[in-house]
Amino acid sequence: MCTDSLHVCTVVQVPYLPSSKDQTVNVMKLLEGRSGRLADLGSGDGRLVFAASAAGFQSTGFEINSILVAYARSKACWTGVPSSQAVFVKKDFWKTDLSSYNNVTAFLAPGVMEVLGEKLLKELSDDALVIACRFPFPNWPQQSFAGFGLDQTFAYDISTVRSYLRSEAKTAVQ
Template sequence: MEDSIEMILQEHRGSYTSRHHPILSVCTGALFTGLYSVWSLFVLPGFRKVPLNLKVPYLPSSKDQTLNTMKLLEGRAGRLADLGSGDGRLVFAASSAGFKCTGFEINSILLAYARSKASWTGVPSRQATFVNKDFWKTDLSSYNNVIAFLAPGVMGVLGEKLLKELPDDARVIACRFPFPDWPLQSSVGSGLDETFAYDISRVRSHLRQEPNPVR
């Protein structure tokens, strides 16, 4: 009897140790801790105040996407806003093409990185400034060039904001996710790197003719 109880206990210990192997537990724990740290460092800061339906996570533009964006800005000049500037890569590309750029970013870690990169690469603040501001709460009427690499779900709301605020001669570049009801000026690239250009004067006159597009 005692022998069989001991056997059952041993079996139980065996299955317990094989299901909860110490190295496996440590690795799983480390993986979750790592993922949580990355998530909280790069996604969480500054996000709590933004409404859930307007939250956009960090995802950097690819090299091609950056080149496509710059192609659609050829021949233009003046002030440029990058709505959610991340590590600053689009701002740096645009400032080296002569634009006076502002990167709006609510993630303080990305903001600190972009600011440090500007200072170690010698980009003057009149060419590139990074501000810790929620662009939804910012008046963008002083910008005649706007870049947005955000998320499909926010493009409709963003379109309404930009139409209210931007001057008639403004151009808006949407990376990867187009505006749902706006007439396209041109686009460059394909797939995930496709980038779309819209001229505000054209969008306004199109929407005057078709004020209530069917979705």
């Protein structure tokens, strides 16, 4: 668990809810044309990690539920997915430096998105793409989106988000 009360609450507020097939397809649409390393925050049973690894990403699923981590690892073994393409770690992503990833996916509760946004802005490089499933980041300009309703996904270019937030801060000061 995280040491400060805000992060303890975030862990409690995010129940396991698997991505639907449509949501997974929508994430992959938003990742088209990209490559590199992908972190799936709260990876659950690993379905987004498996889809991303099949598309050529070096994918890491971060999950604190040991049963879901064991399931995803077993499925990777059964299906022959190499660990060079898909890794599942029982690790709290709040305590993990994500700076080595240029693609991040998250299907978390709306109450944690603002705090997650602060973490990602501190750690990710300008060329990073962040994809949020179902719940968008408040105050972040979307690069694009795919799907509708419960299966909607939102893509954010970190460089664009930083520029937008800087201009918003300047406007607020004036």
